[in-house]
């Protein structure tokens with residue numbers, strides 16, 4: 001259930017963070033300040049991170065900017081692509097499991113995106129950056145401007161995504177609805193600002209918390225979840241039905257405040 005940031009969480013064993021929009025600005029590298037705060041948090045709590053991005057994105061935006069001792073990395077658990085994969089640190093980052101879509105399913109998803117674009121006469125932006133439909137094996141993701149827009153344009157890319165989201169959310173939801181209609185055996189979800197994820201059925205952040213519970217042997221009641229999209233239609237919303245204690249944040253600045261408050265609690 002929703003809890004106040006000023007409540008005491010010293011009994012919680014695990015803090016679970018969403019990545020994009022919570023620990024980092026969308027598709028942007030983690031700041032030094034966030035790295036320092038997480039380092040301090042890792043010395044007193046276990047931390048899990050669950051996001052829609054693939055492991056490579058966790059690497060380039062998060063791990064590459066995390067400056068903590070190897071010893072503390074043992075307290076950090078990564079669940080990319082909405083916990084369809086799990087990585088833990090054991091003398092290097094090791095993949096524990098990966099639940100992949102079949103080649104046939106991935107192929108069908110890509111074709112269905114094309115079918116839907118055609119059906120609603122959707123026109124891609126004039127200039128795009130990198131792949132529009134990315135096969136992450138555990139997940140196939142469409143992104144309006146392409147996967148690499150923020151890597152190429154930096155902050156300007158973030159602003160373009162925010163602008164598109166403000167102006168075209170109805171288009172995104174239309175594509176999402178049709179995809180779900182044509183792929184009833186799969187899970188289709190609008191995610192982030194400008195992307196749509198397709199995974200196996202039942203893969204969402206509630207599933208993710210279940211995977212974390214199973215693999216880390218920590219009950220949901222011992223977790224605190226922090227995310228930026230805990231509202232109907234948001235990709236963190238599913239956690240609500242698990243009964244986990246959660247705090248909704250507007251973005252990384254608010255997340256930092258919560259971490260500071262966790263660190264001062266005895």
Ligand SMILES: [Mg+2]
Pocket residue numbers: 018019020021022227228229
């Ligand atoms: Mg998010």
